[in-house]
Amino acid sequence: MGLIEHHTTFLAALREAGLAVSVAEGLDAVTAVRAVSLAEREQVRAAYAATVVKREVHRPVFDTIFDAYFPALRGLGEAVRRSDGSSAEPEPVRAVPAPWQVDDPVRLRLREELRDYLASGDERLAASIARDAVSAFGAMAGPVAGQPSWSRLSVLSRLSPQTLLAGLLAQLLGGRPDEEFSGRVVRSMIDARMQRFEHLVDADVRRRIAEQRGPDHVARSARPSIDRVSFGSATAAELAALRREVAPLARRLAARLAVEQRAGRRGQLDFRRTIRGSLSTGGVPLTTVHRPRRPAKADLVILVDVSESVLASARFTLMLVHALREQFSRVRTFAFVDEVDEVTRYFAPGTDVTDAVARLTEQARVTWLLGRSDYGRALHRFEQNYADAVGHRTSLLILGDARSNYGDLALPVLTRLADRAHAAHWLNPERRTAWDTGDSAASRYDAVVPMVECRNLAQLADFVKDLRL
Amino acid sequence: MFSSPDDVAAQLGAVGYLADTATATTVFLAAALERPVLVEGPAGVGKTELAKAVAQASGAELIRLQCYEGLDEARALYEWNYRKQLLRIQASAADAGADGVSWERTHEDIFTEEFLLTRPLLSAIRRDGPTVLLIDEADKTDIEVEALLLEVLSDFQVTIPELGTVAATRRPFVVVTSNATRELSEALKRRCLYLHIGYPTPRRERDIVLARVPGIAAQLAEQLVRTAAALRGLELKKAPSVAESIDWARTLIALGADDLDDAMTARTLGVVLKHVSDHERAVKELGLPALPD
Numbered sequence: 181m182g183l184i185e186h187h188t189t190f191l192a193a194l195r196e197a198g199l200a201v202s203v204a205e206g207l208d209a210v211t212a213v214r215a216v217s218l219a220e221r222e223q224v225r226a227a228y229a230a231t232v233v234k235r236e237v238h239r240p241v242f243d244t245i246f247d248a249y250f251p252a253l254r255g256l257g258e259a260v261r262r263s264d265g266s267s268a269e270p271e272p273v274r275a276v277p278a279p280w281q282v283d284d285p286v287r288l289r290l291r292e293e294l295r296d297y298l299a300s301g302d303e304r305l306a307a308s309i310a311r312d313a314v315s316a317f318g319a320m321a322g323p324v325a326g327q328p329s330w331s332r333l334s335v336l337s338r339l340s341p342q343t344l345l346a347g348l349l350a351q352l353l354g355g356r357p358d359e360e361f362s363g364r365v366v367r368s369m370i371d372a373r374m375q376r377f378e379h380l381v382d383a384d385v386r387r388r389i390a391e392q393r394g395p396d397h398v399a400r401s402a403r404p405s406i407d408r409v410s411f412g413s414a415t416a417a418e419l420a421a422l423r424r425e426v427a428p429l430a431r432r433l434a435a436r437l438a439v440e441q442r443a444g445r446r447g448q449l450d451f452r453r454t455i456r457g458s459l460s461t462g463g464v465p466l467t468t469v470h471r472p473r474r475p476a477k478a479d480l481v482i483l484v485d486v487s488e489s490v491l492a493s494a495r496f497t498l499m500l501v502h503a504l505r506e507q508f509s510r511v512r513t514f515a516f517v518d519e520v521d522e523v524t525r526y527f528a529p530g531t532d533v534t535d536a537v538a539r540l541t542e543q544a545r546v547t548w549l550l551g552r553s554d555y556g557r558a559l560h561r562f563e564q565n566y567a568d569a570v571g572h573r574t575s576l577l578i579l580g581d582a583r584s585n586y587g588d589l590a591l592p593v594l595t596r597l598a599d600r601a602h603a604a605h606w607l608n609p610e611r612r613t614a615w616d617t618g619d620s621a622a623s624r625y626d627a628v629v630p631m632v633e634c635r636n637l638a639q640l641a642d643f644v645k646d647l648r649l
Numbered sequence: 650m651f652s653s654p655d656d657v658a659a660q661l662g663a664v665g666y667l668a669d670t671a672t673a674t675t676v677f678l679a680a681a682l683e684r685p686v687l688v689e690g691p692a693g694v695g696k697t698e699l700a701k702a703v704a705q706a707s708g709a710e711l712i713r714l715q716c717y718e719g720l721d722e723a724r725a726l727y728e729w730n731y732r733k734q735l736l737r738i739q740a741s742a743a744d745a746g747a748d749g750v751s752w753e754r755t756h757e758d759i760f761t762e763e764f765l766l767t768r769p770l771l772s773a774i775r776r777d778g779p780t781v782l783l784i785d786e787a788d789k790t791d792i793e794v795e796a797l798l799l800e801v802l803s804d805f806q807v808t809i810p811e812l813g814t815v816a817a818t819r820r821p822f823v824v825v826t827s828n829a830t831r832e833l834s835e836a837l838k839r840r841c842l843y844l845h846i847g848y849p850t851p852r853r854e855r856d857i858v859l860a861r862v863p864g865i866a867a868q869l870a871e872q873l874v875r876t877a878a879a880l881r882g883l884e885l886k887k888a889p890s891v892a893e894s895i896d897w898a899r900t901l902i903a904l905g906a907d908d909l910d911d912a913m914t915a916r917t918l919g920v921v922l923k924h925v926s927d928h929e930r931a932v933k934e935l936g937l938p939a940l941p942d
């Protein structure tokens with residue numbers, strides 16, 4: 181494959197993965213790559229990244245695809261240099277999994293090296309261990325005879341790095357093992373190195389798959405960027421990344437709402453300040469000064485379904501809404517499954533939202549009998565107990581999947597609430613294609629309160645952006 | 650300006666800025682392709698420092714445009730010195746009486762170089778010497794100023810109605826920084842190279858601390874960087890950045906500490922964590938001893 185063709189298929193793979201790479205940026209990338217040394221892989225990576233990746237959330241996807249199209253080495257790689265300077269021959273690939281023995285000399289050696297890496301943090305050592313370990317333990321019998329398939333799990337289970345922890349902790353803490361804080365700091369450092377190592381194993385596994393089945397196979401199976409990951413199906417690492425994204429997102433949205441409120445809605449002319457300002461221009465009022473207009477803040481009432489099926493997404497939406505608290509004069513939150521409870525108190529200013537959601541699910545009285553979501557009962561009870569919460573200045577926001585277990589829907593109640601409120605919105609964490617299947621009453625509720633699909637950060641951001649409260 | 654990315658790393662290193670490969674390569678490309686570079690990342694990781702270091706390393710003058718809400722053309726580009734113009738009009742009126750001919754002359758007189766107040770953008774374009782233009786916190790500006798930046802950054806020229814078009818004789822090296830409080834427009838991003846500076850790896854951060862804080866022992870720097878990394882792993886409102894690590898190192902030196910044990914960490918945590926809730930979280934999650942009164 182020629183270089184240009186390689187470049188264009190690489191860009192095509194990036195576009196397929198959701199990066200908006202324009203033609204002009206593609207041309208820029210060519211110019212940039214030509215300016216750096218092609219032999220330096222990290223420089224080529226940086227050159228591509230600088231010209232085609234314009235948002236940090238896309239960076240992990242970019243790196244995966246880059247690694248597939250521009251592999252660091254082919255096959256088994258050159259003889260691996262050890263940290264002590266000597267070089268060792270790479271292990272031959274065992275296309276058929278070798279019977280696994282605890283005292284396998286390769287395993288023991290790799291574990292010893294892994295221990296060294298975890299203690300020292302030497303990146304080059306880690307890369308070489310990952311490479312050797314995948315060669316030794318990563319191969320599994322694949323779908324095509326004679327062609328092994330590669331697996332990270334089999335590598336990690338045989339190296340079992342977790343069992344190295346105890347000894348390492350004692351070694352790194354040196355003379356003062358009783359200090360709790362230092363202990364946890366060291367532990368989190370080792371964890372980070374472990375994660376880094378697993379990441380390297382992943383990358384090497386992907387590289388070998390790319391070599392066998394072509395880079396586009398890896399590109400297609402790459403995880404979507406974090407703003408497209410569904411709240412419900414995120415992995416633990418992605419959940420952490422998502423939580424980190426919520427605060428900046430809220431800050432961005434709040435800043436934007438604030439700017440919009442100021443722009444285009446200037447207050448009365450401040451006559452005195454305009455005239456005073458005109459003194460320096462000989463009495464000609466060149467710039468007019470306006471009084472700032474007081475922003476009209478809305479009340480927000482949130483009704484959130486906290487049953488098992490939607491809790492993951494409710495959590496993120498709640499985090500965002502509470503981060504946006506300063507945009508509203510008052511936020512009241514009600515959680516429900518088949519009973520409704522006001523949970524505003526868990527979200528007092530200054531409290532940690534992660535904690536708040538955790539306490540909410542433990543302590544709030546949201547289940548009455550069955551513990552299955554019952555929208556009808558929840559809405560009736562809400563109207564009975566908290567009818568005064570919704571007024572003409574209130575925006576009503578409902579978070580839930582509209583699956584009421586075939587129970588009563590209480591549409592008249594919802595209609596009354598929506599009529600009374602200034603505005604009403606419904607966020608549904610289910611894919612639109614799943615609406616109205618089974619016990620979902622999505623479109624019947626949608627007829628009363630406009631419903632929006634909201635399963636990832638990008639959709640959530642879009643919703644809040646278009647929101648008029 | 651620079652001959653290769655490695656050259657960039659070496660030159661920046663000489664003025665005390667330790668750049669990783671991505672940063673060095675992007676700076677090199679920005680200089681080689683004469684393109685502005687948009688730098689994003691959390692506060693305090695060295696975005697502004699990068700511009701200063703490039704200026705210092707290449708012997709260029711640094712011109713800084715600090716962006717803020719309500720920044721307008723007059724403060725970013727140029728404005729006319731009204732007071733001086735008024736004085737001139739009054740002076741010439743007293744000289745020649747109020748006839749038409751002298752008005753023509755006065756009019757020509759008052760829109761000249763003498764009465765032009767150049768602001769950062771125009772200054773950077775008009776300079777003959779090597780220049781680094783730092784447009785700091787571009788996300789704080791309004792959309793209108795961003796549009797203005799677009800025009801200036803793509804052609805490096807400015808049109809002043811009374812004087813004509815001023816084009817750059819020598820393109821400045823432009824660094825645009827942003828904390829991403831607002832998503833910058835696609836158009837601006839397209840014109841710039843993009844660089845995200847995140848928290849450094851522990852190894853690099855240790856080198857930074859050692860370089861920036863003379864007199865700190867390697868052992869202490871190691872402990873400090875380790876702790877900072879652990880704190881970043883928590884979900885904090887404001888995670889400690891490189892700037893805070895450096896502050897912390899200076900604090901520890903000032904206190905004469907040669908070991909960062911639990912008690913010392915508890916005493917000095919306020920240097921790195923700036924929110925009460927963050928303190929509580931660190932104490933809870935990492936098991937810090939309560940501060941003795």
